[in-house]
Amino acid sequence: MKILVIGQGGREHAIAWKLAKSKRAEAIFVAPGNGGTSHEEKCVNIDIDVLDFEAIKQFILDHSVSLVVVGPEDPLVQGIKDYLIGCDVMVFGPDSVAAQLEGSKIYSKEFMFENNIPTGEAKFFSEARLAKEYLDKINFPIVLKADGLAAGKGVLVTENRQEALDWIDDVMENSKFGDAGQKILIEECLYGTELSFMGIMTPDCFIPFETSIDYKPLLDGNKGPNTGGMGCMSPSPFMNDELKSYIVKEVVNPTIDGLRKRGINYYGFMYFGLMVKDNKPKVLEYNCRLGDPETQCLMMQMESDFLEILLSCLEDKKPNIEWNTGASMGVVIASGGYPNAYQKGEKITLGDVGDCKLFHAGTQSLNNELVTSGGRVFSLNYQSKTIDDCKKYIYEKISSVDFSNCIHRTDIGDIYES
Structure with a gap:
């Protein structure tokens, strides 16, 4: 079987490396890949941008690719799965409607409210003037978020009203994040321990991966500015059976039910970003992909054949994933x-x-x-x-x-x- 992995980061390197270990994997193409992916067994870099859908489609047809695994969020939100309909290729990743759970913070928040999924309170704004007026009615600290994708930089947590005003000007008036900032959210600031809960979601079930935590701040002691992640460990020391059961009951199952009610058949990775306090979670965000650098840890921990897992899920068969006990x-x-x-x-x-x-x-x-x-x-x-x-x-x-x-x-x- 020939497989195309879309992406170029550490997450995609780990995915390609793990897929290549399967006996069923004949070749792993990585578009565009990086300086490490091309040196992995069975792996070949392809110089195609992740958003060049026409070039991706033509490559799939020319090279008889059977499975596409999408790493980053941008191609999913912009509709790579929809674009490849009719190509006789399996795509592991949600369509553009389902990917709005990550692509639009307002869409995902409305989804959570509609399905009684625990999360922070929030108000939505499409006018800077109204957003600024709202600041006079609330207590700080608050969280401000751009509605769309902003390369992980569209969030501000602040205790300072002037900083919030300046952020609204930058994002809504001066288009700091382009169209992603035309609408914003002003949210309740949640406290507790941040936790990642990742796995695979299908229309009928969620298959959780081993737990993990990443280290967002740049500096030792969890100090300094936030980053995409400076390290990871697995399993998470913060997970316990009671908490996991609560997450499944109050977060995962209502998400599956909510997608079904909207007529969305979700096949892909799902990463719940959670804030946990007193052993009770609230959802910070949905991500329609795996985390980075968590994926690298998880692929090291996984003992099962990753390719077989993905294929089973696409066939609506629930796989049994084996994990290293270390x-x-x-x-x-x-x-x-x-x-x-x-x-x-x-x-x-x-x-x-x-x-x-x-x-x-x-x-x-x-x-x-x-x-x-x-x-x-x-x-x-x-x-x-x-x-x-x-x-x-x-x-x-x-x-x-x-x-x-x-x-x-x-x-x-x-x-x-x-």
């Missing part, structure tokens, strides 16, 4: 300056990382040299019996990966409760 951990190595401005094109030197798995994210091959091409450049991962074992081994090997002004946290694996 732990896995990953540390992100990033470009200095990230998550703000950073240099690209820095030459990378790779030494011996031992038994670690080095997943590439922001790398590319240029003139036969491996160079940086993004903010998050690598995730160095290891699987062992305990998190402490993982932490010790990764930090012994991490200096083997080097480029100018590279940065990483030194405390991934430590537990921080909000």
